[in-house]
Amino acid sequence: MYHRYHSQLVDMYRNLRHKPYFRPSLYVCIIFSSVYVLYHIAYSRPASNSLPFDFSEGFLPLEDVSEEVWAERANQVKLAFLHAYHGYERYALPHDELKPLTGGYQDNFNGWGVTLFDSLDTMLLLGFQNEYKRALPIVERATFELPEERHAPYFETVIRYLGGLLSAHAISKDPILLDKADELADKLDSVFNTPSGFPLFGVNPSSGSVVGPDIGVLAEMASLQMEYTMLAKSTGKKRWWDRANTVIRALANADLRYTGGMFPIKWNLTTAQPHDVHLSVGAQADSAHEYLLKQFLLTARTDKASLEMYLRATTHVIANLIYVSPTRHLLYVTDTDTSPYEKRATPSHNFEHLSCFFPGLLALGAHTLPLDNLESLGINFESLGSESKFGHAGKAYKLLSQYNLKDLHLWAAEGIAETCWLTYADMPTGLGPDEVTMYTEKRSEGYLWMDAMERWRASGSRGIPPGTGDKDPVVYTEQERLRGGNRRRDYAIRRKKYLLRPETLESLYIMWRVTGDSKWRNRGWRIFEALERHTKTPYGYASLRTTEVVPPSKEDDMPSYFLAETLKYLYLMFTNEDPISLDKWVFNTEAHPFPVFEWTEEEKERFSI
Ligand code: DMJ
Numbered sequence: 001m002y003h004r005y006h007s008q009l010v011d012m013y014r015n016l017r018h019k020p021y022f023r024p025s026l027y028v029c030i031i032f033s034s035v036y037v038l039y040h041i042a043y044s045r046p047a048s049n050s051l052p053f054d055f056s057e058g059f060l061p062l063e064d065v066s067e068e069v070w071a072e073r074a075n076q077v078k079l080a081f082l083h084a085y086h087g088y089e090r091y092a093l094p095h096d097e098l099k100p101l102t103g104g105y106q107d108n109f110n111g112w113g114v115t116l117f118d119s120l121d122t123m124l125l126l127g128f129q130n131e132y133k134r135a136l137p138i139v140e141r142a143t144f145e146l147p148e149e150r151h152a153p154y155f156e157t158v159i160r161y162l163g164g165l166l167s168a169h170a171i172s173k174d175p176i177l178l179d180k181a182d183e184l185a186d187k188l189d190s191v192f193n194t195p196s197g198f199p200l201f202g203v204n205p206s207s208g209s210v211v212g213p214d215i216g217v218l219a220e221m222a223s224l225q226m227e228y229t230m231l232a233k234s235t236g237k238k239r240w241w242d243r244a245n246t247v248i249r250a251l252a253n254a255d256l257r258y259t260g261g262m263f264p265i266k267w268n269l270t271t272a273q274p275h276d277v278h279l280s281v282g283a284q285a286d287s288a289h290e291y292l293l294k295q296f297l298l299t300a301r302t303d304k305a306s307l308e309m310y311l312r313a314t315t316h317v318i319a320n321l322i323y324v325s326p327t328r329h330l331l332y333v334t335d336t337d338t339s340p341y342e343k344r345a346t347p348s349h350n351f352e353h354l355s356c357f358f359p360g361l362l363a364l365g366a367h368t369l370p371l372d373n374l375e376s377l378g379i380n381f382e383s384l385g386s387e388s389k390f391g392h393a394g395k396a397y398k399l400l401s402q403y404n405l406k407d408l409h410l411w412a413a414e415g416i417a418e419t420c421w422l423t424y425a426d427m428p429t430g431l432g433p434d435e436v437t438m439y440t441e442k443r444s445e446g447y448l449w450m451d452a453m454e455r456w457r458a459s460g461s462r463g464i465p466p467g468t469g470d471k472d473p474v475v476y477t478e479q480e481r482l483r484g485g486n487r488r489r490d491y492a493i494r495r496k497k498y499l500l501r502p503e504t505l506e507s508l509y510i511m512w513r514v515t516g517d518s519k520w521r522n523r524g525w526r527i528f529e530a531l532e533r534h535t536k537t538p539y540g541y542a543s544l545r546t547t548e549v550v551p552p553s554k555e556d557d558m559p560s561y562f563l564a565e566t567l568k569y570l571y572l573m574f575t576n577e578d579p580i581s582l583d584k585w586v587f588n589t590e591a592h593p594f595p596v597f598e599w600t601e602e603e604k605e606r607f608s609i
Contacts, residue, residue, distance in 0.1 A: 087540035100540035120168035151202035167592035196272035197246035261312035280335030319396035331415030331467030360507030425473035430530030502565035565591035
């Protein structure tokens with residue numbers, strides 16, 4: 001058989017070789033195949049071929065491994081960063097983001113090269129001086145201009161561009177980075193032309209014209225304090241300090257009677273008062289709660305107003321927004337709304353990937369604050385929830401006072417981080433969906449965590465607290481999935497995409513640093529394996545349309561936060577060093593680390609500290 005085909009091929013070759021088009025066609029074929037092979041060598045594989053891991057072989061067991069293996073894993077993340085950044089540099093720069101399936105680009109954040117700005121401090125941290133040196137002249141040439149009809153989204157511009165510049169400046173001390181940060185803040189400054197001093201949605205940096213409704217969104221108008229105080233500290237300019245301080249004061253003076261001391265999502269930018277009673281730590285709210293604790297830490301624990309607001313927000317969340325699922329006892333944080341016809345807040349029981357930063361925040365607070373001795377900071381916990389100012393909030397303070405507050409925050413952190421991890425481990429891809437809806441015993445009522453905690457306490461606190469402890473993943477078979485699952489997971493998927501988001505890894509990283517328990521780090525590795533297996537493309541890494549099907553289909557999208565946050569937290573989790581100690585640095589919401597301030601007497605006077 002082989003012989004017959006072989007002689008047929010030889011005959012074919014003899015006939016063709018005398019045709020006039022034979023040689024040119026042969027050369028074209030050789031050139032194309034060489035280009036194809038070289039291309040695949042360059043872009044489909046990690047830069048080093050001496051690596052011990054082959055991601056196509058199946059997941060490695062989740063076991064404790066030596067420091068050498070962790071060092072090699074950290075190195076794998078470095079290679080992943082290079083793969084993503086080189087793809088961006090080659091195919092998308094000077095535009096904003098790479099399209100990782102087609103090698104195209106998109107300008108979705110002003111078109112100033114957001115991925116480059118967002119990646120600067122990660123490059124420095126990972127030791128990629130060449131990439132950094134190539135980036136610096138591009139930063140220097142940036143003019144931050146936009147055509148008349150376009151507006152820069154203020155919040156995204158601050159957390160990605162301004163945050164990236166300030167963090168890279170703090171690490172490298174290159175003066176150009178600070179000059180550019182100052183110039184950018186200057187060009188954005190007209191957003192603050194509101195009676196409240198809260199920023200509007202967007203601004204044209206060339207003309208100063210502003211856009212945005214009078215009703216603002218919490219995360220967008222209250223996540224600038226860190227960047228502006230950092231800018232003030234680095235430049236010495238009081239005007240930036242004042243921008244942050246106006247926002248902090250407005251938040252501290254707001255009427256939170258109807259929301260138990262927690263900030264709702266919608267705010268009136270004229271009156272500086274809440275506009276609704278929708279409470280969440282997820283989309284449109286997240287970083288505003290995050291910045292309360294982080295602002296206190298960044299300012300070397302001088303901004304006490306922010307700390308008090310953090311304690312109020314977390315008390316309300318713990319007492320009212322954290323639930324336990326009926327069968328697996330998964331702990332989750334959801335959002336509540338109150339209809340005008342009903343007095344009782346109704347939980348949605350949705351649990352967002354975005355909310356998975358929250359366990360990390362609680363753990364950071366438990367690590368850095370004297371939660372079990374707030375008196376040492378001059379704070380009386382129960383009086384934080386004064387009835388006259390915060391409606392019925394007092395009940396929550398009395399309830400939480402029955403516990404050691406540090407333990408309570410850490411248990412909540414551990415339980416929610418476990419659920420965030422399980423939403424990854426439950427999927428055949430090993431990557432978590434963007435949003436799930438938890439099942440409840442009755443349709444609208446869930447199992448409030450503090451009710452379960454009270455039962456646990458009444459029973460003499462036997463065993464581990466409800467909602468904590470390790471749980472096994474539940475991976476549906478393909479038949480189960482096609483039948484819509486069989487409720488064993490305790491949740492249904494509401495948004496099935498995985499958008500290369502960082503929040504779960506961020507919390508795993510903080511849990512690892514705070515508890516020292518290597519299970520968190522091991523889980524991070526499992527997620528990295530899944531990222532390598534399912535999201536890598538010849539040009540970079542791509543978001544997934546679904547986490548439930550293998551192989552998953554991809555989207556032509558690689559957000560800049562993948563390099564700024566997702567890969568950074570992975571690297572920090574795996575490296576055996578601790579280059580960004582949680583006691584000395586504070587991450588902005590885009591994972592750009594800022595050093596904790598060391599105040600001089602002169603600065604204290606200038607900023608009235
Ligand atoms: C990031 O841009 C920031 O973390 C932001 O605060 C909200 N989430 C995205 C990534 O998911």
